[in-house]
Amino acid sequence: MEVRGAILLIILGTALVTFIPRVLPLMVLSRFELPEWATRWLSFIPISVMAALVGQEIFMADGKIALSAGNVEILAAIPTFLIAIKTRSLLATVLAGIISLMVLRYLL
Known part of the structure; x- marks a missing residue:
């Protein structure tokens, strides 16, 4: 080639x-050597970016805000966030999210 x-x-x-x-x-x-306040401020950037990406996927559908009980992404986010808070494990959180979304899409 x-x-x-x-x-x-x-x-x-x-x-x-x-x-x-x-x-x-x-x-x-x-x-x-960055000041302590700058290091602390920079530590929130990855969390903020992830929240913006995940929030858009959860709360938006077809370019509009979808805050209804029929929004399976919001329903799947609830057990996912609980698992994330309890375990603080990325693998467990991702698996919980995937499984909850699969089950909810199958049932609804």
């Missing part, structure tokens, strides 16, 4: 564009 020069440049360019925003902040921030 032959790779043309333009395609190779596109691949290298996209790799560079993906690499720089991930590595550059790590290189810069690794040389500084």
Whole structure:
């Protein structure tokens, strides 16, 4: 399989564009000691991003807010969140979510 020069440049360019925003902040921030408040503030970013992604999937259907009892995602989220709080295990949480959604979709 032959790779043309333009395609190779596109691949290298996209790799560079993906690499720089991930590595550059790590290189810069690794040389500084962040204040405790900044470290604490940065620790909430992954949780916030995950909540935004999960919240959109749970509460939105067809581009509209769906807060009804027929929304199986909301119903499946309840045991999933309880398992997550109780076990603090990612595997148990994911399995609980998948199983609850499967059962609810089968029953409803």
